[in-house]
Amino acid sequence: MDVDERTTADHVGLREKTITVTVNGDSYQRTVPVRRSLVDFLREDLGLTGSHVGCEQGVCGACTVLLDGEPIRACLMFAVQADGNELTTVEGLASGEELHPIQQAFWDHHGLQCGFCTPGFLLTTYDFLREKHGATEPEIREALSGNLCRCTGYQGIVRSVQAADETWER
Amino acid sequence: MKPAPFDYLAPADIEETLDVLREYGDEAKVLAGGQSLVPMLNFRLARPAVLVDLNQVAGLDGIQAEDGALRIGATTRQRSLERHLSSRPAGGPQDLLRQALGYIGHPQIRARGTVGGSLAHADPAAELPAAVSALGATLVIRNAEGTREVAPDEFFEGFFTTSLAAEELLTEIRVPPWPGSTRGAFLEVSRRRGDFAQVAVAAVVTVADGRITRAGLALAGAAPRTVQAYSVVDGLVGSEPDAGVIAELAGNFAAELDPPPDTHGPAEYRRHLARHLLQRAIAQAAGLAGPRAASAA
Structure with missing residues (x-):
């Protein structure tokens, strides 16, 4: 039988589930279809549109968020899998009107042009610099290898990460 | 694209998982880290009726090191194993495992991708199947009836193909000790x-x-x-x-x-x-x- 033709009576598991997640310190409870990706959930159910949907196949890194502190592709996870977990998105970086030092560094050093890839780069950088002080350029390029940018040619992004490495007190 | 509809099951322990796999067999697909499966779902190259999520299964992840041997639970994240190996003295045979992990995708992929998932996916160009083969690891496979242990050559059969039956689950990878030199x-x-x-x-x-x-x-x-x-x-x-x-x-x-x-x-x-x-x-x-x-x- 085609999957799309299954009726409710055929269901052996859940098609919808109510989940509770903490995003940037705020708790949310929503009922979602089990096939909804985490990034679609963040954008469409919670209205947090900072996380971008690029390739939906785990290649571009635009949807990178932190799940319990680890950077992950939010297009390769279903929202139901984040039930009970803590997420950090780009909306969680700045303190009110004050940019996070990583955001400020990207602003200052031409770390973005169109900005589509930027949320992913910011969270990847956040995870990288949290553990690393005094990163070398090859280490930075390695750390950023899972994020694609089609505007900047990466030079400005690498400079931004180097700058944030110095300005972010952590 | 978005995945075709599926029924979602998230069993809590290995026994429940094996029961589910016995019941649904070919209709079910096991979801571990999802770094290969979810793109296939998104492209609708895979359209399982039932998705069995292993991420809530207790006792399926974890790393135990003793007397030079290594036991790796199937759903251990690649990044966890990488961190574990990086925290230990370099120079031994398990160095190759640490080096191999560094070649897998990117930090975001390894944070979610699992050791067992990569093996069961059996991409011919993937790093971990080669690494566990060279190390002479044993793969522990369970179904509702019992356990079998196989060598990598009995596990990897061909292009994205393993000897895992539909009702079986890869539960553990055992890397044997090698001599000190x-x-x-x-x-x-x-x-x-x-x-x-x-x-x-x-x-x-x-x-x-x-x-x-x-x-x-x-x-x-x-x-x-x-x-x-x-x-x-x-x-x-x-x-x-x-x-x-x-x-x-x-x-x-x-x-x-x-x-x-x-x-x-x-x-x-x-x-x-x-x-x-x-x-x-x-x-x-x-x-x-x-x-x-x-x-x-």
Whole structure:
């Protein structure tokens, strides 16, 4: 039988589930279809549109968020899998009107042009610099290898990460 | 694109998982880290009726190291294993596992991707199947009736194909201890950082009293499945580490390979990579050359 033709009576598991997640310190409870990706959930159910949907196949890194502190592709996870977990998105970086030092560094050093890839780069950088002080350029390029940018040619992004490495007190 | 509708089950323990797999068999697909499966779902290349999420299953992840052996739970995240191995003294055979993990995708992929998931997916160009093959690991497989343990060669059957039956679950990977004078090396050439290997070589070599006493060699990207270089191992064991011998054995082995050509190069290119990476990985693991010798690959 085609999957799309299954009726409710055929269901052996859940098609919808109510989940509770903490995003940037705020708790949310929503009922979602089990096939909804985490990034679609963040954008469409919670209205947090900072996380971008690029390739939906785990290649571009635009949807990178932190799940319990680890950077992950939010297009390769279903929202139901984040039930009970803590997420950090780009909306969680700045303190009110004050940019996070990583955001400020990207602003200052031409770390973005169109900005589509930027949320992913910011969270990847956040995870990288949290553990690393005094990163070398090859280490930075390695750390950023899972994020694609089609505007900047990466030079400005690498400079931004180097700058944030110095300005972010952590 | 978005996945076709599926029914979602998230069993809490291994027994419940095995019951679910027995009941739904081919209709069900197991979801571990999802780094390969979810893109296939998104493209609707895979349309399972039931998705069985292993991420809530208790007792399926974790790393135990004792007496030189390593037991890795199937849903252990690749990044967790990488961190575990990085925190231990370098130089032993498990170095190759740490090096292999560093070639898998990117930090975001490894944070979610699992060790068992990569093995069960059996991409012929993936790093971990070659690494566990060279290390002579044992794969522990369970179904509702019992447990069986298989060697990598009985597990990897072909292109994205393993001997796992629909009602079976890979639960653990056991890496055996090697003698103290054993070293490992993992070398890879890929088009871009994080890509699957064009060719990668995993090498484990034990040298005692000036002679090679034991070795394990496996390649990714050189055939429709990960392959072990048994003829090279046979030629090495008993001999003194010697660059000329290694080169001849590697050359003979690579000449017999029939890798599929693709848009990145003809079969001859992969044979060339196989020969040179084999040579360098063996030389490193046998203590003839340092890691720097491979950087020009």
